[in-house]
Structures are given as structure tokens and as C-alpha cells.
Amino acid sequence: MNRSLPTNESAIDPAIEAALDELAVPAPAGLADRTLVAVGLADAYAPLDTVIGPTWVAFNGLGVSAIESAESGPAFEARFRATHGRPVHRLDELPPRLTSAIRRRLDGDRRVSIPLDLRGHSAFEKDVWLKALEIPRGEVRPYGWIAAEIGRPKAVRAVGTALGHNPVPLVVPCHRVVRTDGMLGQYSLGGPANKRALLASEGLDPDGLEGLARSGIRYIGSDTTRIYCLPTCHNAKRITARHRSPFRSAAAAASAGYRACGACRPAVAA
Amino acid sequence: MTGSAPSVDVRLALAADLDAAFPALVEAESGRLYGMGLRLTGRPADAEDLAQDALVRAYRALAGWEPERIRELAIRPWLASILVNLARNRARAATSRPATVSLLDELAHPRIPVADTPHGRLERRAEAEAWAARLLALPERYRAPLVLRHVDGLSYEEIGEALGRPAGTVKAQVHRGIAQLRAAILADPDGAHLNHSTRDEHQSRRPLEVAP
Numbered sequence: 001m002n003r004s005l006p007t008n009e010s011a012i013d014p015a016i017e018a019a020l021d022e023l024a025v026p027a028p029a030g031l032a033d034r035t036l037v038a039v040g041l042a043d044a045y046a047p048l049d050t051v052i053g054p055t056w057v058a059f060n061g062l063g064v065s066a067i068e069s070a071e072s073g074p075a076f077e078a079r080f081r082a083t084h085g086r087p088v089h090r091l092d093e094l095p096p097r098l099t100s101a102i103r104r105r106l107d108g109d110r111r112v113s114i115p116l117d118l119r120g121h122s123a124f125e126k127d128v129w130l131k132a133l134e135i136p137r138g139e140v141r142p143y144g145w146i147a148a149e150i151g152r153p154k155a156v157r158a159v160g161t162a163l164g165h166n167p168v169p170l171v172v173p174c175h176r177v178v179r180t181d182g183m184l185g186q187y188s189l190g191g192p193a194n195k196r197a198l199l200a201s202e203g204l205d206p207d208g209l210e211g212l213a214r215s216g217i218r219y220i221g222s223d224t225t226r227i228y229c230l231p232t233c234h235n236a237k238r239i240t241a242r243h244r245s246p247f248r249s250a251a252a253a254a255s256a257g258y259r260a261c262g263a264c265r266p267a268v269a270a
Numbered sequence: 271m272t273g274s275a276p277s278v279d280v281r282l283a284l285a286a287d288l289d290a291a292f293p294a295l296v297e298a299e300s301g302r303l304y305g306m307g308l309r310l311t312g313r314p315a316d317a318e319d320l321a322q323d324a325l326v327r328a329y330r331a332l333a334g335w336e337p338e339r340i341r342e343l344a345i346r347p348w349l350a351s352i353l354v355n356l357a358r359n360r361a362r363a364a365t366s367r368p369a370t371v372s373l374l375d376e377l378a379h380p381r382i383p384v385a386d387t388p389h390g391r392l393e394r395r396a397e398a399e400a401w402a403a404r405l406l407a408l409p410e411r412y413r414a415p416l417v418l419r420h421v422d423g424l425s426y427e428e429i430g431e432a433l434g435r436p437a438g439t440v441k442a443q444v445h446r447g448i449a450q451l452r453a454a455i456l457a458d459p460d461g462a463h464l465n466h467s468t469r470d471e472h473q474s475r476r477p478l479e480v481a482p
Contacts, residue, residue, distance in 0.1 A: 061378035
């Protein structure tokens with residue numbers, strides 16, 4: 001080793017400097033791509049198995065950026081590049097902590113926080129999505145409820161549009177938002193059948209809900225507490241059959257002497 | 271010495287449209303930053319984190335700056351200073367507390383699969399390993415200027431700017447560093463007493479997608 005090194009001291013230093021110059025190394029493959037993902041100028045994605053089949057999840061250093069159903073990875077990738085204008089790199093699997101965070105969210109654990117990358121969306125859209133995040137697992141709220149809760153009671157149609165544009169369904173549970181007449185309505189992640197499947201997986205009875213809606217029932221009250229709720233509110237579910245009082249409108253409930261539940265706040269959705 | 275300073279064009283491009291120009295900066299600088307991180311720490315996994323984190327910090331800083339400030343920036347000394355400071359803070363933190371990794375940290379370090387590349391060929395050369403180990407044995411005040419000079423190819427003035435020291439001090443430290451290396455090589459010409467096998471142990475510390 002170092003046989004090339006001169007033994008004469010004054011000649012050693014240039015040899016040392018030459019050896020140090022040789023210590024530059026190329027960047028490991030993937031470093032540049034990873035760095036761009038970290039700052040949000042590129043994304044990474046992988047499939048995630050869910051009750052509605054495989055979906056594709058993309059994320060970057062700012063948070064989860066897209067969840068979509070697609071026939072294949074390349075199909076998802078092409079659509080992502082077209083809508084986001086950023087490169088997206090296929091991973092073998094999602095970071096395990098992200099997978100478990102999404103699963104815990106779907107299981108109703110609202111304490112787990114999932115960072116979201118919602119750049120490029122309007123303040124109104126973000127308000128709608130953040131409000132949808134508050135809906136508990138196994139419960140649904142009408143579009144009008146979201147509109148009223150975010151202080152835009154007349155923007156019911158715009159709420160529906162914003163939910164249709166939700167880039168991160170499942171995490172933002174837009175499947176828990178239904179039409180104002182109580183029918184389940186559309187779903188952006190692969191269509192209405194998926195909405196029914198998701199709600200069923202959360203313990204709801206989609207056919208029962210739509211039956212109630214068709215019969216014009218919007219609210220359920222308890223004749224013992226004199227409180228009325230949206231039908232899927234956890235408080236409404238606890239009312240036994242013989243104490244259930246159905247109502248067609250908030251006004252009808254109020255004139256019967258019932259007051260609105262503080263948990264599901266049904267009056268605002270009138 | 272390696273490479274040359276980024277042209278004025280890079281700064282103009284960054285000032286005009288940071289998001290459009292940043293990928294080219296990453297492409298141009300990530301190798302040198304990784305090399306500096308590797309020679310400062312001796313650990314490939316740490317070097318990758320340092321290079322990435324330095325570039326992420328640079329991006330966030332640039333995103334908040336006025337275009338005039340970006341146009342006047344001495345980019346390479348600035349990037350070097352970010353990396354050296356990160357390396358120092360990390361060395362300090364490593365002794366005081368265990369690292370906690372947030373979900374967001376994890377999202378910022380995706381395991382993008384990569385094809386095997388010739389990266390590391392130089393590393394496998396025993397002689398380069400021996401020199402890297404001698405460099406690592408130097409005190410940080412000599413090692414950092416030597417790494418910036420020889421791995422990043424910065425001038426004394428640029429190193430002074432990066433390390434916040436006068437250029438004259440840097441020059442003296444580089445010479446003293448070389449003198450210490452000379453003493454080390456004369457005392458142990460075969461590198462028999464060098465400990466330069468730390469990389470495998472540290473590479474397994476945290477899974478990485480890049481094959482060594």
C-alpha cells in the first residue's frame with residue numbers, strides 16, 4: 001500500500017493532496033430522486049389493499065398527495081403525471097407507518113394524524129375536506145351539513161363538487177358524505193358501488209339507509225330524551241325501537257318539542 | 271479537485287423559477303454533498319441523509335428568498351456550510367438523545383428501488399479507504415476544510431465563507447491537516463492501525479435502498 005508515495009518528506013504533501021482529490025465519490029443512485037420527493041417536487045407511490053380492492057397511494061415529503069383506483073401502476077402513474085405535472089416513482093410498498101396510519105384512520109381512529117399535500121387546491125375545497133375528516137366511522141352526513149358547518153350553507157352543490165375532487169379519498173372520508181335527500185350518491189373512488197362497500201364495512205346498512213331516505217325520514221328522535229339526531233349518529237343508534245320517533249324535517253322535530261343533538265348537529269343540515 | 275462552480279445561469283434560473291430549476295441543482299450538487307458527508311462522517315447512510323437534508327434545507331430557504339438574494343448567492347459554499355453544520359449538529363445530537371422519526375420524516379425518505387450502479391467502486395479500493403480513514407482520524411477543525419477543499423473543490427475564500435472563518439485561517443488549517451496526515455503516514459505507512467471498517471455496521475443501522 002502507498003508504494004507510490006515518495007519517501008522524501010517535502011515531496012509527500014503533493015502526493016497526499018493528490019490522494020485526497022481521489023476521495024470524491026459519485027452520488028448513490030436514487031439520492032436525487034429521493035431529495036426531490038422530500039421537497040415535494042416529485043412523489044413516490046405504491047398499491048394499498050383495501051376493502052374496495054387495490055388502490056394507489058402517492059406521497060411526498062409534504063404528505064399524502066393522491067389516492068386513486070387504477071387498473072395498474074403505469075395507469076395510475078400516467079394519470080398522476082398528467083394531473084400533478086410531477087414525476088412519480090414506483091415503490092415496492094408504502095412506508096409501513098403510512099399503511100398502518102391509513103388503516104387506523106379507516107378503522108375510525110381519529111387520533112392518528114396523516115399529513116396531506118393539498119397544494120394547488122382552493123381554501124373552500126380544503127375547508128370541505130377538513131370538515132369531512134371530522135365525520136366518525138360508521139356515520140354519514142349530508143352535503144348540506146358540511147356546507148352549513150363551514151359557514152357556507154348555500155354552497156351545497158359546490159360541496160358536492162369539492163368532495164368529487166377529493167384527491168385523498170379514504171383518508172378524507174368523502175364516502176361518509178351523502179346526498180341531502182339521504183340517498184348515498186356518487187363516489188369518486190371507483191363509483192357508487194365502492195361507497196356502499198365502504199359504508200357496509202363500517203357497519204352501516206346501505207340499503208336500510210336508502211330505504212329510510214326514500215320514505216322521507218331525515219331524523220330520528222328519542223321520546224325519552226326529546227333529542228333528535230341524524231339517523232347514523234351514534235346517539236341515534238342507541239335509541240331502542242319503541243322510543244324512536246322519526247321526523248321528516250328539523251322543523252317538525254322542533255315543533256314536537258325536540259332539540260337537536262349536540263354530537264351530530266342535525267339542525268344545520270335542514 | 272472536482273467539478274466547477276455552478277454558472278450564473280443556475281442562479282438566474284433558481285431566482286426565476288425555483289421549482290423548475292431546483293432538480294438541475296440537485297442533479298449537479300448531490301454527488302459532491304454526498305462525498306463531503308461521507309468524508310466527514312465515514313458512514314454512507316449518514317452521508318446520504320446529510321446530502322438530502324442539506325438540499326431540502328436549501329430548497330426551503332430559497333423558497334422564502336427574494337430573487338435578488340438568490341442571484342447573488344455563492345451557491346456551493348452555501349450548500350457546503352449547510353452540510354457541515356448539519357453534520358456537526360448531528361454528531362452532537364447523537365451523543366445526547368435517541369433520534370425519533372416522524373411519519374413525515376418517513377415520507378421524505380422513500381425507498382425508491384434503483385438499478386445497481388457502479389457507485390462504490392472507488393470505495394472498494396483499499397487505498398482510498400485508507401486515506402478516508404486517515405482523514406476521519408483528524409480533528410474536525412482540520413478535516414472539514416480538507417474535505418471542502420479536496421472533495422468539494424472549493425477555494426480557500428469559499429471554504430472560509432462556508433465555515434465562517436477567515437481564508438487565512440482556513441489555509442493554515444488545511445496545511446496543518448496535511449502535516450498531520452504526513453505524520454500519520456510516516457508513523458504508519460501501511461495503514462495497519464487504521465480502523466476503516468465502520469461502514470458495513472452503519473449501513474445496516476438503517477435500511478437503505480442503495481446497494482453499497
